[in-house]
Amino acid sequence: MPGFVLFVFYVIIALAPLGLSWVAGFPRRPLMDELSSALAMTAFAVLLLDFALSGRFRLMSGRIGIDHTMRWHQLFGRVVLVLVIAHPFLYTLPIPVVAPAWDPSAAEYLRLDGLGLITGALGWVLLITLILSAIWRDALPLSYEAWRLTHGLGAALVAGLTALHAFEAGRYSGTQTLTWFWAALLGLAALTLVYVYLLSPLMQLRDPFRVTSVKRIAERTWELNIARRDGRPLSFRPGQFVWLSLARHPLTLRENPFSIASDPGRDELSFVIKEVGDFTKSLGQVTPDQAAWIDGPHGALVLPDMQEAPGIGLIAGGVGIAPLLSIWRHMAATNDPRPSVLLYGNRAESQIVYPDELERLAARPGNSLTHVLQEPDPGWNGEVGFVGPASIAAAFDVCEGSENWVYLLCGPPAMVHAAETALRARGVPPANIHSEKFVYD
Ligand SMILES: Cc1cc2nc3c(=O)[nH]c(=O)nc-3n(C[C@H](O)[C@H](O)[C@H](O)COP(=O)(O)OP(=O)(O)OC[C@H]3O[C@@H](n4cnc5c(N)ncnc54)[C@H](O)[C@@H]3O)c2cc1C
Structure with a gap:
């Protein structure tokens, strides 16, 4: 529900410039020209909103989880890319050298000169480069830190250029209400950068x-x-x-x-x-x-309350054990009476962390532990293969009512996807399955 409410809120803000332009009461232009302006304004609003989806704000990631936050960030980025690419090609009106004095509302021509043209062209090229370089980040010869810096600075530059372009060339963005709207969104975007790169580190300085x-x-x-x-x-x-x-x-x-x-x-x-x-x-x-x-x-991959979950299924792949270990340790430390089962997948036995402690945690009443290895040594008598329908059945078939439990999954994307599919096939409602994948790509 919080995710849905946030999504609706985002959609309302993204579409608000269209409503504000509509009520400005300008004379109508050809459909394609109105469409082009509408796409550009929506793209600009979505771009500015995307600053808040960097994963650093608990208001977002604390509610919908870091995976969903980053998926939205990426999805919105792709939406912006499509809208922005189409924007200049849809206009049909002429671009006069001198704006005709008899048409102050720019109903029959495009107001595109000097600064408006330069900022528009530069912003267009930079924005496309910014989003494509994020989509193909792995192929770039840049460290993650260098990419992150260029992504943040590039986004700020694109936002600045687009704002100048909108105020100079935009037919609607110069109206008082839209000027305030853009100023508020630009301020919000700037604040997110100041918070992440300055305020948050300064706060950390006080908490060494x-x-x-x-x-x-x-x-x-x-x-x-x-x-x-x-x-x-x-x-x-x-x-x-x-x-x-x-x-x-x-x-x-x-x-x-x-x-x-x-x-x-x-x-x-x-x-x-x-x-x-x-x-x-x-x-x-x-x-x-x-x-x-x-x-x-x-993050939102946390131990659910008693009322939410009669039992807890933990499914880990490799180092994805880390958050689930915190949960299992906490359940033991607080004598949580609920049954909890850990299914732990690894490539080899040498990758299993804390084997003795896991056995001790599994010995608590109602608990159990199933290891699954892809490449077991001779003599291994646990499950063999990947985390999937067979190992999930081996771990949870004996647990009565386990289709009503809450499942927390963490590991590589392919493992999480396979486990989600297998759990749904066992009748576990999607709302009872929570996951984190450790990668945003
Ligand atoms: C929410 C979350 C929790 C995680 N928990 C664990 C954990 O408990 N144990 C564990 O071993 N790993 C965890 N990871 C993965 C871990 O963050 C990366 O393996 C690590 O950052 C790699 O850094 P590197 O410099 O060694 O490698 P690099 O080669 O620099 O990065 C390898 C990959 O790690 C990711 N990465 C690197 N730096 C960052 C960053 N600053 N922000 C986001 N992603 C980054 C990128 O996808 C990058 O392609 C987690 C990841 C996320 C998103």
């Missing part, structure tokens, strides 16, 4: 953390522990994540999202981190007492 320990716990997998310098525990819900930086100060682009794997009752925050790229492969060089900074907690 330090590394307490770091150790390898499985193949290419590390446990990192941090704590507040003043010893206070961080308040979070089991399953949430933070943006973590181990730089000397928090005014840095080098920050990565990681799920908290520990129970909220502890003073330390514990992370389970898999080696992937620059940062995660450098964890071996991290030393105790090194500075750590966090932005969070964020």
Whole structure:
């Protein structure tokens, strides 16, 4: 429901410029010209709204989850791309060198000269480049941090150019109501950047953390522990994540999202981190007492309340165990009476983290643990293959009423998709399945 309400709110704001232009009462122009202006104004509103969907705002990601937030961000970006590409090609009216004095409402010509033309052309090319470079980010020879910087600065530049173009060349954007509307949305977009790149780091500066320990716990997998310098525990819900930086100060682009794997009752925050790229492969060089900074907690993949869920199904793929571990640890620490079952998929046995602790957690009344391996060693007597219908049946067939449980899934996109499909086929309502994929791409 909150997602639906947010979506309706977004659609209303995105379409508001059309309503405001309509009530301005200008003489009508040919249909294609009105359509072109309508597409451009809608695209501009959606572009400015997309700044708030960067995943950093709990108002959004705390309600609909980080996966949905980023999906919306990407979807809206693609909508903007299509609308903007079409915009200049739909106009039919002429562009006079000198605007005719007898037609102040620009009903029979396009007001496109000097600044309006330059800002429009530059904004058009830059916006298309910005969105295409986000869609094909993996193919670019840029680090994630460099791409993120160019994406943020590029978006701000496009917003500025488009605003100038709209005020200079737009027929409707110069009206008083639309000027205020654009000013409000531009202000909001600018505030999101100021918050993410300045205010949030400054707030982190007042809340320093330090590394307490770091150790390898499985193949290419590390446990990192941090704590507040003043010893206070961080308040979070089991399953949430933070943006973590181990730089000397928090005014840095080098920050990565990681799920908290520990129970909220502890003073330390514990992370389970898999080696992937620059940062995660450098964890071996991290030393105790090194500075750590966090932005969070964020995310909506959390332990549901008693009334919402009579039982909890946890399905993890690889390092996707991290948030589910926090949930399982918390259920044990608080003596949660609900049955909970963990299905944990890995490629090889050497990738399983905390095998003994997982066995202990599985021994609680009503709990059970099923491992599934793609490449088991000889002698393995657990499930073999991928997380899918067979391993889900092996883990949950014995649980009475498990179609009414709530399921929390975390792992690679293909695993999450396979598990969602298998759960739905078992009669679990989609509203009872929550997931996080760890990748936005
Ligand atoms: C909500 C969430 C929770 C996560 N929790 C965990 C966890 O508990 N344990 C774990 O091992 N991994 C987790 N990840 C994945 C982890 O963030 C990436 O593996 C890590 O950031 C890679 O950084 P790198 O510098 O080593 O690799 P890079 O080569 O720089 O990045 C590899 C990929 O990681 C992603 N990535 C890198 N930096 C960022 C960033 N600042 N913001 C968003 N995505 C980024 C991008 O998709 C990138 O292509 C999580 C991801 C998300 C989105």
